[in-house]
Amino acid sequence: MDKPKNQVVTEKSIRLLQQNQYTFKVDSKLTKTEMKSWIEGFFDVEVEGINSSRIGNRSRKRKNKLNINFTSQKKMIVKLKKNYFIPLFLN
Incomplete structure (x- = not known):
């Protein structure tokens, strides 16, 4: 299982x-409870x-009419309790 991929x-x-x-971009199979315990x-x-x-999913058509499919992604917005913060982000 991948952890959060990056911040948004x-x-x-x-x-x-x-x-x-x-806000984090995460693996599409990650659940809320797994994310909560990891954070x-x-x-x-x-x-x-x-x-x-x-x-x-998005798809794009090109001049040669090939469809390019982009994989679905998932993002999660995590709300912390009062007086807690994540030091990687600017407040």
């Missing part, structure tokens, strides 16, 4: 940092809740 840095994810929420163990924080969403 977008305008929305930066705004969510002010609300103590952190709590690795960063030594307490998780209040997790929201997950799938970024669906």
